Amino acid sequence: MRFSVIKILFLSLCIVQMSAAQSYITYDVSFNNAAQHEAEITVSFTKIKAGKFSFRMSRTSPGRYAIHEFAKNVYNVKAVNSKGETLKITRPNPYQWDVEKHDGTVKVSYTLFANRADGTYAQIDETHAHLNIPATFMFAPSLAATPIQVTFNPRADWKIATQLKKMFNNTYYAPNLQYFMDSPVELSNHQVRSFQVAANDKNYTINLALHHNGTEAELDAYFEQVKAVVLQEKAVYGTLPDFDYGAYTFLACYVPNASGDGMEHRNSTVVSSSRSLANGGMKGNIGTVSHEFFHAWNVERIRPQSLEPFDFEEANMSGELWFAEGFTSYYTNLILCRAGIMSPEAYINSLGGAFNYVWNSPGRSYFNPIEMSYQAPFVDAATSVDPVNRENTFISYYSYGSVLGLALDLSLRNEKGNLTLDGFMQKVWKTYGKNEKPYTVEDLNKTLNSYAGKLFGDYFFNNYIYKSAMPNYTPLFESVGLLLKQDSKNVFFGVSAPNGLVSGNAQKGSPAYKAGLNNGDQIVAIDNHAVSRNNSVNAILSNYKAGDVINIQYSRYNNLKTVKTTLVKDPRYTIQSFETAGKKPTEAMLKNRKAWLEKK
Incomplete structure (x- = not known):
């Protein structure tokens, strides 16, 4: 059955009916002092059990693994009961507020300061309210399963873009805390472009909501690139995820005071940059779109067991980030090449940076890819003031996984049976992602064994994942007509x-x-x-x-x-095509390269 207008109306009616019968946590947020980066927020918690009631700010944000301490930007905190009587607040720690005596209702009000637009924090000014939920809203851990209503009071020319379900007017819905925290919101005078993609016997709407200072023509040209990326990533998996409410939204914020970033969410993603489309963003920003949309499969639904459920009170550690982030990084530019946004020669030239970084890093003598993934709480936008020795001990799991993904792809293509990394990702999707069954590293090992044979799968994991050896890239590159060489003069x-x-x-x-x-x-x-x-x-x-x-x-x-x-x-290598190096590739090499890089 297609996701019809009747079904959408039915879901909307159900939500409205639920509102009359079910208890909600209700938020209200206003932006009267946006010029000073402030929001005024109230939240009403009801049907609270007798005794101490705790509410708090998150310390983490979905997709980030480090501690961020969002409570530091909250002040003017007050609490009253259902009669408006002031409640005494105590502070057991920097992130939490407690009230001991209440009548089953606690209404909290506070001021939020927000001035960083990226995939983790929030920013409020005269032009927009860029809201990542953990950085914006207090929550009650004891009410994590309670549905949520949030009402936004936007400035005159602002529109609202979010994956949250619209209930009525400017009021939106989330079924529980986890969904709410994973649902960023962009309020601004943004422009929207949409197109339909058929998958799973449904039509899904893919939206680009762009807050920028550019022209309609620039948006149209950029949206053509976004469309090409979406279709090529769909081709990798053979389908789209079953997006909630039938839609997926890119929340793009390309303004001078934004910070360059991207952050995936279940049915949306934040992509931010200070580069306008006219000033390098047309080319420079699309890579983030490619990376983050790939996460709609890999990490949002193909989900590491170590990240389930996501913890908003402590750092989140996962040993699977070399796959979740690293393999996604491998596909980032590969998709741009397949989509015709990046030329094959430019793509080949782009391989050298990550390859040399990983190949020549002393860090491999200390940690394998799993252990590098464990470092995320220390490096993923984490802050500290003491000097560290990361140059010698750490390799980014983005780069490490990307280089291993490249090796696995080319290795599979040299096996019998028309094997590819695309095929492996499809198998992982069907086994773990489609039904959203969390996986472990051992599960990935078993899946590769099933796809390419136990000998192949165990060899790859035993040498390159559980240990930190590196594949022999020379013959792998030669199989697609690429040359790996060093300049002995340097x-x-x-x-x-x-x-x-x-x-x-x-x-x-x-x-x-x-x-x-x-x-x-x-x-x-x-x-x-x-x-x-x-x-x-x-x-x-x-x-x-x-x-x-x-x-x-x-x-x-x-x-x-x-x-x-x-x-x-100089231990660094260059990676170039045989043609660029003045050598003639064989027909087999060219055929393999075409199968690897061509549009799907």
């Missing part, structure tokens, strides 16, 4: 030192590391060559070759020191 120093100032930690085992150089050291000279703005460290080292011994003069804490070190060959 030397490697192992630290960034613009204008001589050492920035960051030296890479373990590098010449700079062996020389003892540390963050903050000022390189004064190399041999008899003075370092200056016009004679940089890199410029000086370009005159040397691997094996040369150099004398480094540097200043540390105003003390001049001298040390010797031996330069080594």
